[in-house]
Structures are given as structure tokens and as C-alpha cells.
Amino acid sequence: MKRTVRLATLSLNKGKYDELYSVIKRYTDAKRVFVAHLRQTSLWRLLDRSKSFRDYAKARGLYPEGINVHLIDQAAFDAVDTCIRHIESCFARADIKAKTWRRFTDENERHYAYACLARYSAIGQIMGGGVPEISTVTTSLDARVKIAAYLHRVIRDALGSSWPTVVKARSMSLDSGLYSVADGDTPKGKTRRYVQVVSSTHHKRISLPLSGISRVSGNIRVVLDEEHQRAFIHVIYDVARLPRATGPAIALDWGITEVCTDSSGVHHGKEYGPALRSMTERRNKTDKARNRLHALSKKDAGSKRTKHIARNNLGTKKQQARLRRTKAQLQTISGATIKEVVYGEGNRTRAKKRVPQLPSQRPREIIIEDLSHLQGKAKSKNISRLCSSWARAENQERITVHAYVGGSGMKTVNAAYSSQTCPDPGCGYVHRDNRHGDVFHCRNPDWECNWQGDVDHVAAMNIASRIEDRQINRFTPYRE
Numbered sequence: 001m002k003r004t005v006r007l008a009t010l011s012l013n014k015g016k017y018d019e020l021y022s023v024i025k026r027y028t029d030a031k032r033v034f035v036a037h038l039r040q041t042s043l044w045r046l047l048d049r050s051k052s053f054r055d056y057a058k059a060r061g062l063y064p065e066g067i068n069v070h071l072i073d074q075a076a077f078d079a080v081d082t083c084i085r086h087i088e089s090c091f092a093r094a095d096i097k098a099k100t101w102r103r104f105t106d107e108n109e110r111h112y113a114y115a116c117l118a119r120y121s122a123i124g125q126i127m128g129g130g131v132p133e134i135s136t137v138t139t140s141l142d143a144r145v146k147i148a149a150y151l152h153r154v155i156r157d158a159l160g161s162s163w164p165t166v167v168k169a170r171s172m173s174l175d176s177g178l179y180s181v182a183d184g185d186t187p188k189g190k191t192r193r194y195v196q197v198v199s200s201t202h203h204k205r206i207s208l209p210l211s212g213i214s215r216v217s218g219n220i221r222v223v224l225d226e227e228h229q230r231a232f233i234h235v236i237y238d239v240a241r242l243p244r245a246t247g248p249a250i251a252l253d254w255g256i257t258e259v260c261t262d263s264s265g266v267h268h269g270k271e272y273g274p275a276l277r278s279m280t281e282r283r284n285k286t287d288k289a290r291n292r293l294h295a296l297s298k299k300d301a302g303s304k305r306t307k308h309i310a311r312n313n314l315g316t317k318k319q320q321a322r323l324r325r326t327k328a329q330l331q332t333i334s335g336a337t338i339k340e341v342v343y344g345e346g347n348r349t350r351a352k353k354r355v356p357q358l359p360s361q362r363p364r365e366i367i368i369e370d371l372s373h374l375q376g377k378a379k380s381k382n383i384s385r386l387c388s389s390w391a392r393a394e395n396q397e398r399i400t401v402h403a404y405v406g407g408s409g410m411k412t413v414n415a416a417y418s419s420q421t422c423p424d425p426g427c428g429y430v431h432r433d434n435r436h437g438d439v440f441h442c443r444n445p446d447w448e449c450n451w452q453g454d455v456d457h458v459a460a461m462n463i464a465s466r467i468e469d470r471q472i473n474r475f476t477p478y479r480e
């Protein structure tokens with residue numbers, strides 16, 4: 001498993017930032033030309049190997065003068081990558097593979113169609129009206145003509161007139177030949193790590209100080225952060241796995257007042273609630289104020305005062321910066337909490353090897369709710385659905401990575417009604433009256449069950465038991 005990690009540089013002075021911008025600009029200009037060229041389907045035969053397109057572009061004189069050739073090679077690879085991703089996403093959206101499968105029933109015909117879809121050279125040929133020959137498949141010419149015509153039509157419809165455009169100079173990708181890493185000392189005697197990247201001047205490198213001392217190797221991407229006049233270095237790490245976990249399985253219920261509650265009733269990450277609440281409250285308050293000002297400026301359109309309001313009170317720059325800050329704060333809390341759940345209490349310092357790692361301290365299986373069934377779960381009117389669903393999706397993604405690293409299995413189950421269902425295996429009574437705010441109290445009218453407890457704990461217990469449940473499987477629609 002690979003994972004991209006984003007490392008920030010310190011703020012760069014204007015000269016350095018401009019230098020970095022200028023090299024990224026030249027890279028982007030080249031990439032733009034490449035991507036535009038690759039719109040011709042006759043060139044798609046070059047997409048199967050990124051080096052073929054690089055050689056073509058070089059031979060055709062598409063390379064700009066006076067700049068490191070290897071950097072432009074990277075721009076060529078990057079362009080190929082962008083185009084492939086675009087084509088693939090169009091194909092996926094139009095469901096081309098499934099359509100083709102349904103359309104042709106003969107085994108050989110399907111084989112031929114899939115072989116064409118797996119090769120950009122074949123796709124390019126089909127788009128040019130040709131009928132590709134695939135050496136590993138034996139199909140009659142008639143059948144091939146028929147399939148090619150079909151694929152031509154569905155691919156044309158899938159792509160429409162869309163093609164990627166490279167507008168802003170924001171990032172460049174570098175292989176290990178185009179940068180180096182060096183360490184220096186700060187005035188306080190600590191280590192400072194620098195990534196020295198290629199510039200647009202011959203033999204000159206731009207030295208970017210990192211804010212931490214993470215390992216930088218392999219292919220990296222340098223991304224400009226205009227707002228803070230700095231850059232991010234995206235590094236791809238290979239994720240190493242710990243030995244397979246053997247501890248008891250746990251189920252989690254994502255929360256709003258805390259990050260999650262597990263099936264033994266422990267609430268994890270209680271600092272989460274206040275942060276999420278203040279984010280929402282602040283948002284509601286400023287939204288109200290903004291709406292008032294909007295209404296005001298509508299009444300009084302074109303006046304000096306309206307223009308003043310539009311400029312000073314209705315901008316989105318500060319609003320977005322604030323949102324980013326709060327999100328970062330929430331991410332810090334949930335990140336630490338999820339690590340604690342996956343690696344065990346106190347194991348946050350795992351990276352520094354202060355805590356011994358016993359497989360029995362980590363859950364052998366982590367069971368979580370399936371996020372496609374969230375509609376019914378908004379627990380609080382004060383927390384906007386938008387915030388909480390954003391946070392859940394983030395948490396879900398994060399725990400997937402950590403569970404992988406920690407050697408735990410992962411299962412998702414349908415969480416519909418998990419907080420309204422009695423967790424007693426002999427009862428299982430479902431009713432919304434079972435729940436009053438944070439308290440669960442079973443109201444089964446048939447006998448005196450009276451099971452009582454914390455509602456999040458109940459939800460987590462139900463999630464845990466559903467792993468065995470056949471009645472509510474993962475695909476049961478919420479309303480059922």
C-alpha cells in the first residue's frame with residue numbers, strides 16, 4: 001500500500017517563491033502544450049508507455065528551449081498521466097466495461113472487446129475508424145468490425161467534448177534526479193532539512209526549508225501554496241505493516257460529541273465535540289450576518305455602501321481560511337484518537353518506538369458503519385449535516401489506512417437504526433421511543449426488557465452484532 005504524505009516548507013521569501021513559481025510556470029506551459037497535443041486520438045498509441053510520448057514530443061520539437069530537459073521529461077510523463085486519468089474517469093462514469101459485457105455474450109467477443117479497452121493504442125485506432133488486431137485473441141473480422149464500431153460509439157459518447165485543461169501553474173512532479181536533500185543546523189542547534197529543487201536557471205537549485213525532518217525520496221510533487229507563500233512537498237511512502245493483530249474485535253460508532261464510541265462503551269476523543277460545535281456555531285452566526293448583508297445590498301444595489309460591503313464583508317477568503325484552520329484542528333484530534341483505537345492506549349508514540357507493540361493489544365477486526373446509510377443519523381440540529389458527513393468520511397478513510405498498518409481486518413455494516421435497536425440478543429426491539437437524546441431505554445411492549453444505557457454504546461454494540469446478521473445486510477436500504 002502506498003500513501004502520499006504532504007510536507008510543508010517554511011514560508012519562503014519573495015525572491016525564492018518567485019523563483020519557484022517561475023520554474024513551475026515553465027513546467028506547466030510545457031505540460032499544457034503536451035496535453036493539448038494528446039487530444040488527437042491518433043496519438044493515443046503513445047499513451048501505453050509514457051516514454052513513447054516523451055520521445056515523440058522531443059522529436060517533434062515540442063520541448064521549450066533553455067530549460068532542464070529532464071524537467072520537461074517529467075512534464076511529458078505528467079501530461080500522459082493527466083490524459084489517462086481523464087480517459088479512465090470518463091470510461092468509468094459511462095460504465096463502458098459493464099455495457100460492453102452486457103452487449104456481447106460470446107466469450108471470444110468479450111475477450112476481444114476487453115483487450116481493446118486495455119490498450120490505448122487499440123482505443124486510438126478505433127477512434128480513428130480502424131479495427132485493431134489483437135494477437136492473443138482470435139475473432140472473425142466480421143465480429144471485430146462489429147465490436148470496434150460499437151466501442152467507437154460508446155467511447156465517443158463517454159468522452160463528449162471534454163478534455164483536461166491545464167490552467168494554473170500550481171505544481172510540478174520531480175524524479176530523484178531533479179532534487180536533492182540536505183540537512184543544516186538552525187540557529188538553535190536543531191536540524192533543518194532542505195529539499196533542493198531544480199530551477200529555471202542552469203545549474204542552480206532552489207533550496208526549500210522543510211518545517212519537519214521527514215524522509216524525502218523517490219518521485220515527489222512540489223505544490224505551491226499561494227496564500228502562505230510556501231510550498232508543499234508530496235512524498236509517496238510505502239506503508240509497512242505490523243504483524244497481524246490478535247486482540248479482541250471492536251465495533252465503532254462515529255460520534256459528534258466524541259470521535260467515536262467502541263463496543264465496550266469507551267468514548268474516544270472527547271475534545272472533538274467542543275471543536276465541532278464551535279465550528280458550526282461560528283458558521284451559523286456568520287452565515288446569518290452575511291445573509292442580512294446580502295439582503296441589504298440587494299435593496300440598495302449599485303450604491304457606494306453596497307460596494308463597500310461586497311468588498312469588506314462578503315468576501316470568502318477569510319471564511320475559507322477559517323474553515324481550513326478548524327478542519328485542521330479536527331483532523332489533529334481525530335487522527336490521534338484513531339491511532340489510539342487501532343494501536344492501543346498510549347500507543348500514539350508508536351513512531352518513536354517508546355511503546356512495545358504487541359499484536360494482542362491491537363484489535364483483530366474493526367467493524368464500522370457503512371457510510372452510504374447516513375441520512376438517518378443526524379443526531380444534532382446544531383451540527384450541520386455537511387460538517388458531520390465530511391468528518392465521518394475523513395475518519396473512515398483514516399481508519400482504513402491505520403487498520404491496514406496495524407494489521408487489523410476491517411468490515412463495514414449497515415448502521416440503519418443502530419441507535420434505536422435494543423442490543424439485548426434476546427430482544428432486539430426497534431423503536432424510536434427507545435432513544436431519548438443520549439439515553440437508550442428499551443420500551444419493548446411485549447415484555448419488561450428495560451435495557452438501559454448510553455446511546456452511542458448501544459449503537460456500537462449493534463454494529464458489532466450486525467456482522468453476523470443476515471437480515472440487515474450492507475445493502476438494505478435505510479427505509480427498510
Ligand SMILES: [Zn+2]
Nearest residue numbers: 422427442449
Ligand atoms: Zn430490549
